[in-house]
Amino acid sequence: MPLLVQNEITNRTVFSKSIQGSMQTFVWEAKDDPRGGDLIRVPDFFKDDVDFLNALDQGTLTLVESDDPDIKARIEAQANVIAQRRAAAEQRLAATIESRQGRDILGAQCLGPAISGRGQCEQIVLQPASAKEDEPPLCERHKVLHNEFALMETGSKGDPSNPLRKQWVRAEMTPRVRQSV
Numbered sequence: 001m002p003l004l005v006q007n008e009i010t011n012r013t014v015f016s017k018s019i020q021g022s023m024q025t026f027v028w029e030a031k032d033d034p035r036g037g038d039l040i041r042v043p044d045f046f047k048d049d050v051d052f053l054n055a056l057d058q059g060t061l062t063l064v065e066s067d068d069p070d071i072k073a074r075i076e077a078q079a080n081v082i083a084q085r086r087a088a089a090e091q092r093l094a095a096t097i098e099s100r101q102g103r104d105i106l107g108a109q110c111l112g113p114a115i116s117g118r119g120q121c122e123q124i125v126l127q128p129a130s131a132k133e134d135e136p137p138l139c140e141r142h143k144v145l146h147n148e149f150a151l152m153e154t155g156s157k158g159d160p161s162n163p164l165r166k167q168w169v170r171a172e173m174t175p176r177v178r179q180s181v
């Protein structure tokens with residue numbers, strides 16, 4: 001009593017399983033494969049295989065048919081519960097991100113030069129968190145410099161003391177320009 005299983009994604013899906021000591025590989029062609037290779041039969045005992053059930057949960061594969069209506073009902077019910085849970089979690093996440101973007105205000109030190117000529121301007125600039133990658137933090141006095149700043153990726157992935165992040169960096173100026181500033 002094999003299970004008839006459909007590939008739901010536009011890539012080939014491969015599922016390998018050690019069955020009685022020998023590795024067997026099941027290959028689904030991309031969904032809507034003209035020769036129907038996206039729909040194949042797998043052994044009935046897959047209904048109890050955790051890896052296979054996970055593939056169903058993720059929606060990569062769906063069970064189209066089983067000779068045993070109980071199995072079909074059970075797998076479908078489980079897939080529904082998980083799909084609902086995932087949708088609810090995604091909604092919650094989207095709502096959190098939206099409200100954060102609308103609400104949070106960040107304070108950052110102005111990136112302009114200090115009035116004394118040494119170091120950095122001490123003005124704190126308030127920006128909506130959602131805009132922090134749109135405009136460099138610059139006070140009223142230094143706003144005119146905004147075209148000189150670019151958002152650069154700095155740091156490195158594996159280094160906790162210097163993690164990967166985006167940073168506003170003032171463009172290098174030629175020595176001649178620097179003198180005239």
Ligand SMILES: [Zn+2]
Binds near residue numbers: 110112121138139141
């Ligand atoms: Zn400033």
